[in-house]
Amino acid sequence: MAVASSAVRLNPARASSPRHGWAVAATAMLLLLAAAPAQAEPKPTVKQLKKELTALQKDSDKLITEYYNSRIAHQKAESAEKSAKEKLAAAQEVYDRHSTELRAMAVARYIGGDPGAMALLAGGQDPATLLSRMALTQHVIDEEEAVLRGYAEVRDARGRAEQEAADRAEELERTVGDLEERKEKAEKQIEKIKDRIDLLYTAPGIRRPDGTWVPQLPQGADNITPRMALVKKLIQERFEVPYGIGCYRAIQDGGEHPLGRACDFMLSRGGAFPSAAEQKRGDQISAWAIKNAKRLGIMYVIYRQRIWHVRTGVWRTMSDRGGATANHYDHPHISVY
Structure with missing residues (x-):
């Protein structure tokens, strides 16, 4: 607005022009729009969320079907690869046996020599004996040729089995990659569905203007507040907690447990250090609590000797x-207002 005013003072003649008046008004309007804060995107209604969930579920079902088909293809490839390996092993056994026989035959011929027909005729033996020895020699030659032919067939069969095994191994590797890709897509879609379901829930009770919440009384058999009960329910449904959840305890230690406003989500038993997989579960629970803290009335999270406050x-x-337990390495602790 200051720029427009100075322009009017510098040139009174132009200020009196109707066209110039419209230009000044338009400029002022643009400046006001630029200075106005951006409107926050409205929160989705329950109806909108349910509509989104229906679409997400439809896509999820399609991805799960594709994943299932990939699993079947992978299982078939595994079976074919196993069969090809077995064929190759059998062919290799036959090939090794024939190779041994062939080497033995070659050694025998080298040691015994091969006189041939002319050497037999020069031996001064009678014709009947000569014919008999020549026939025997021809029989040995025929046997050797049969062995050689059999060896060639065995060798070729082994080569085919080896190629088939290589092809099946390549096919199996390809199906593994496809299976993992489809599994990852399906898992991401399921996570989207879980995230949208989370938005359907808001912490019960009254939220103050400063972001804190009016305290609630514990209730029910487990002696926790409705706010804590909701957080507990959502975590159980989303992550599962096989080692148990500890909430209310009567010991007055200055924390939220005696007030029914805290729960420990155990990752192991008996104070044992959790496995890598369970530590990851603890990271996921903590990240989820932080992400949804303001909407669900979560005040702070303790995990792995660290504390996060809203x-x-x-x-x-x-x-x-x-x-491990005192330092919260074997469980995330979540407290609500």
């Missing part, structure tokens, strides 16, 4: 309390 939005290292 007010700061960052992880801070905690002092060493000794032991």
